[in-house]
Amino acid sequence: MERLAGRIMLLWGFPRLALAFLAGAIGALALPPFGFFGAFFVSFTLLVWLMDGSTGSPDGGILVKFRSSFLLGWMFGFGYFVAGLWWLGNALLVDAEDFAWALPLAVFGLPAYLALFYGLATLVASLLWSDGFGRIAALAFGFGLAEWLRSFVLTGFPWNAIGYGAMPIPLMMQSGAVLGLFGVTVLSVFVFAAPALIGTGKGIRIGLALAALLLCAHLGFGAWRLSGADSLLSSAGGTQTTVRLVQPLIDQSRKLDDTERATIFEEHLALSALPPQDGGKRPDVIVWPETSVPFILTDNPDALTRIADVLQDGQVLVAGVVRSEAAGPGSPPRFYNSIYVIDSQGQIISASDKVHLVPYGEYVPYEDILRYLGVTDAIAMPGGFTAAPALSLLTLPGGQSFYPLICYEAIFPNEITDDVERTSALLNVTNDGWFGATPGPYQHFLQARLRAVETGLPLIRGANTGISAVVDPFGRLTKALGYNQKGVIDSTIGSTSVPHWNNQERQNYFWLVMASMVLIAAGSRAGFKFRTN
Template structure:
């Protein structure tokens, strides 16, 4: 290992850049649908050795080392994000004649932007670099802060945070209930970087022992928590509810075809009206995915009447739909990506609008500036939605309430606030049909499962092309429909929460871990080597 580490450190030019990109790309194999979390040990070990190699230029000064470290971190991030997010380009191919020009922006441009956060993380870590375990702690706290910033800077895009690589199965998701995805990321970077100590020896005994202890605690806590999961679920008070989740499998090209609207609507109704399996309970609520209703419901009373015809007394339909709102005299109406609750009389009894819109998918950032710069192609991209000022809980006639997460709102862990207290479950409706048979829907599903663990609640998840499921508060799929499968699933559950830390506590725990890693890195930088051999 020492010989290999030495060779990596001494690389320069193109081979050095290629190894950095490759290291990041290998790490993406830890993400769904692969879930090979061990690949991150290779990725971060290589990253540490590449950053070690920056010391080979003693005349570079601190700014030179900062710049060199940024470059290595950026290349690492670029490889990671291209390999993990290439599937975003598939959305632009649905209407390729109009938007194929933007394919390089999605496949290469977005990764290039996201890689800046990893570049800055590596550069900051390099300022606190030292021999031994200290440099692993430096990387851990800097990547933790970098991923945290990625969650809200420029509206945020925290997709595929490093911590998800350490949570491929429910056994390894339970730590999120205590420290959240941000806290898991801090510890994961430290653990995944630990094999680098085998190549340099300094601090190896203490560093590897601590990494092993952290990994054992991560898995052991998961095993302990899952061992009591069924008991915890049985103790949730309240009445049972039966939900039917409809997965219609409507091709995205059909959804964009005006001539198909009525047929699509009737397909949803037909699936909703299917009788329950033998011995099964009649659903109390039926859930359709995001934007399932292919027209403005409030302008189509016949559609509401058809829904009333299908629903039995006491049943409700929860569906994604587009909502319109008059903006004022002489002004164009506003449109919202929404969820409606419709009762058996065909009345809309509750609604919630999406708060966190997808840039260039649901709205165009800096639209006026782009227009002034003469970039009409960007203005013509899909969009046209307005954002709600705040999250509104969905309330059913039964008194149950749900925390709505429309599409990728499910990836923003820190945006699920105090309103979740008292809700029966998380409700995530999405249309991942834009991305076809790619890793995208699987990655989205995993992140939704982690939100259930963090918040100690069931999640009802309806996705047009999959993956639809009822997820329990421990991230386990109670029942689901696989990707690219048409049908319905009925599941009975009891709304409420199991023991977990609240959002404020998870944030405090995250900053405690960042502070602890920073302290280790700073002490090491001042010359104290933990367990140097």
């Protein structure tokens, strides 16, 4: 290990940057659908050794060190995000004639931007770098700060945060209930980087022992929490609701074809009308995916009548729709990505609009500036939605309510409001059909599952092409319909959440973990300076 570490530290120029890119790309194997979390051990060990080579000499110029450290982190992030997000380009190929020009921006441009955060992570880490085990604490702090910033800067995009690689299965998800995604990210980087100590540096034993302790605590807490999960759920009580998830498997090209709209609508109705599975109870709630109704429903009263014909007395339909709203005389209408709750009389009894829209997919940020610069092609991107000023809960007959998360709203843990405490389930409707048979739908599903663990609520997830599922408050699958399958699933959920830590508590623990990493790194750094004087 020492010989290998030494050779990596001595790399320079293109080989050093190429290895940083490769290290990041290897880390993407920890993400779904692979879920090989051990890949991060290789990834971060290589990064630490590369950082040793650029920051290890106390005689090097500070600007040279910072530039080298930032570039290493940027290349690491570029490799990670290209390997983990290449599938975004598939959405542009659905209507390739108009949008294929933007393919390089999706496949390489977005990763190049996101990699800036990882460049910041290694730059911050270099400020506290030393030859001891504290340097992996410095790296953990840097990545924790970077991932936290990535969750909200320029609207935020915390997709594939490092912490997800440490939580591929329910056993390993439970730490997220206490520390949240970003707290888990910090401790995960510390553990993943620990093997680098074997090759170089001081404090090998204490560093490896602390990493092993954290890994055992991560797994042990998960085992302990899951051991009482079934008894806790069975004793929770509350109203039992049977939910049907409709997965229609509508190809995205059909959704864009005006002549297919009536057929698509009838396909959803036909699946909704199927008899209960396995002779079970008829569904109380039927869920259709995001934008499943292929027209403005309120402009088509006959469609509401058809829905009423299919629903039995007491049933409700929860459907992803596009909602229009008049904007005033002389102005075009505003459109919202929404969810309607429709009762068996064909009446819309509750609605919620999407708050956090997808940049360049559902709206164009800085549109006036782009138009002034003549970048009209970007402004013509599909979407044109308006963001709702605030989230509205979906209220069902009987007073039960769902917390709506439309599409990628499910990837923002810190944006879930305290209103979630008044609901009986999270509801995530999405259309991942844009991305085809790629890692995208699997990555999205994992991130949505973690929200169930964090909030202590079951997750109802309806997806056009999959993965549709009912997930219990511990992240375990109750029932699921895999990707690229057409059909329905019926499942029962309770109306009572399990005991859990709230969002503010998780954020407090995150900053406590961050402070601990700074203290470890600073102490190691002080010892390093003392030894070199």
